Each structure stands twice: as structure tokens, then as C-alpha cells.
Amino acid sequence: MDKILAGVARFQREVFPEQRDVFQKLAFEQNPRALFLTCADSRVMPNLITQCKPGELFQCRDVGNIVPPYGAAYGGVSATIEYSVSVLGVKHVIICGHSDCGAMRALLHSERLAKLPSVLGWLHHAEAARRTVMEVEPLPPEEQLLRALTEQNVVTQLTNLRTHPSVAVKMAKGELSLHGWFYEIETGEVYVLNESKKAFEPVSGNREQLVRAWQPGETLAL
Template structure:
């Protein structure tokens, strides 16, 4: 904890002064470009991965980057999604999974979660993804099955997301886009889901035109 306190002091004395204008602007409100749903894992640093500043991402985190299907029950994810989509009018939602995910390892082997009943119940929202892996790759090695599960879980949560009324309305209007990513902790690679092909591609390929345009505006080589 002393290290964290020292970090706050350093932020106040060194970082904040350099970004004072940004924080002054943010003190009047927020207008994030995306709702970023990812895992609670401490190794996932959203701002570092996306190179974004405060105010650009509305972030929701939980074990397994899970989005429960919509029900009449009010939960934290349901409320956060509704607020981001209906109040903040964000134009993009990203669901980002990651390698070495303990939640997905637990989903694949739920018998090891007997001492964590709430975790086990929560990971039930990923069961369909596990079933797909068991059906399509029953004899594959563990690494292949886990890679498939990480991707299938992201696709499943995107499907769950579409059951939320606020999301469904915006999708029907055509002013909201959904994105599914998987981040590789070891390599730094991020792959993105292409709904048309049903495959995951490197972000640089999936968003080639957008990336080239943005880097061009930034004065960087594409």
C-alpha cells in the first residue's frame, strides 16, 4: 500500500500538471467513444492496450468479461450497459477476452470451483461456449481448446449483449457497433472478430482502413 500511496503523490505532482487541461475538460462531463467490457484480471491494462486517455473509454470489468443475457433483474452489468448506451450514447462496444484467463480455465473445469460457488454460478454464463468447444474439438490439446474457448466466449457474450433492449434499439437504428477482441498477454497481439467470416483476425487487418486513416491523421506512417 505505501507504494500505491507514493504513486498517488507522483500522479499529483508530475502527471496531473502535464494533463491539467484534459482533466479540466473532463471535470465538466464525459463523452467516451466506447464501452469496453473486459476481464477483472490485473494484467489487463485497457488504456495501455488501446493507447487511450481518461474519458475515452467507459470500462466495465468482471471475471471472464461476461455479459449476462437481459432479464428483469437489475445487476451491475445491466445497469452499466444501459447507462453507457442510452445516457452516454456511446457508438461502440468492445468485449475483450484475454489469454491465460483464470475464469475461462474455471469454466472449462467447473469441478474445481466447489469452494467458489458464486464464481461457479457466474461462469454458467459461459457454459454455451464450453459446450461448443466440447462439440467441435473434443480431442484437441488443451492449448487449442482454450484458444477456441476464449474466442467462443467473446462471441457468446456479444450475443448476450444483443438481448439488452437499449443495445437492440441502437443496433436497429444503425448507430452502434459491436466488437469482439482477444488480447494475448505474452505477445501483445490483439485479434478481432469478423462476423461476416466468423473468424478472428489481427486488429491491424480487421480495421486496416480505419487504422491507416487514423495514423495518417496522427502524422505517423501507416
């Protein structure tokens, strides 16, 4: 805990004064560009990955970057989606999975979750992804299977996201775009779902497409 408290002290002493104007402007308003929904994993850092500043990303984090389908679970995730889309008017929702995801690995080995009933129940919202990748014969080695499951889970959660009325309404009006990402911890690479190709493509080789997706003036610092 000492390290964390020392970090707060350093933030107040060194970081905050340099950005005092930014924080004072944000004190009574926020206008985030996107809802960034990702895993609770400590190695995934949305603001660092995207280089977004305070106030630019509304965030929702849970084990496995899961979005329960509308009506399946009224809780923090559905409330965060509804508020950010309907009230804050975010124009983009990004669902971001990541490499070495413990939740996805647990989904491959659900027998290990006997003493974690909350996790087991939560991961049921990713069952379609698990079943989809387990249909492939012969099954690939564990690490390839994990990657395939994590990517498929992003696709599944985007499908679940579309069942939320707040999302459906904005999409019908052309006011909301959905994006699937995969973040690779060991390389820093971000892969973006190309839905027409049903493939995740690296941002570094896909810059123009991403810039278009984010609209002029909203581009990420790549």
C-alpha cells in the same frame, strides 16, 4: 499498499500537472467513444492497449468479461451497458477476452469451483461457449482448448449483449456497433472478430478494417 500510495503521490506530482487542462475539461462532462467490457484480470489494461486518454473509454470489468442476458441478472453489468448506451450514447461496445484467462480455465475445470459458488454461478452465463467448444472431437490440447473457449466466449457474450433492449434499439437505428476482441498478453497483439469469417484476425494485419469500424476521427492509435 505502500507501492500503490507512492503511485498516487507520483501521479499527483508528475502526471496530473502535465494534463491539468484535460482533467479540468473532464471535471463536469464525459463523452466516451466506446464501452470497453473486459475481464477483471490485472494484466488487461484497456487504456494502455488502446492508447485512449481519460474520458475516451467507458469501462466495465468482471470475471470472464461476461454479459448476463437481459433479465437474467440485474446488476452492475446490465446497468453499465444501459447507462453508457442510452445516456452517454457510446457508438461502440467492445467485448475483449484475453489469453491465460483464469475464468475460462476454471470453466474448463468447473470441479475446482466447489468452494467458489459465486464464480461458478457467474460462469453459467458462459455455458453456451463451453458446450460449443467441448463438442469438437477429438478435443485439442488444453492451451488450444482454452484459446478456443475464450474466443467462443466473446461470441457468446456478444449474443447476450444483443438481448439488452438499450443495445437492440440503438443497433436497429444503426447507431451502435459491436466488436469482439481477444488480447494476447505475451505479444501485445489484439485479434478482432470477423463475424463473416467466424474468425479472430490480428489488428496488425487488419488495420484498414478496424479503422473503418471505428469511423474517421475515431481511430485507435495502433
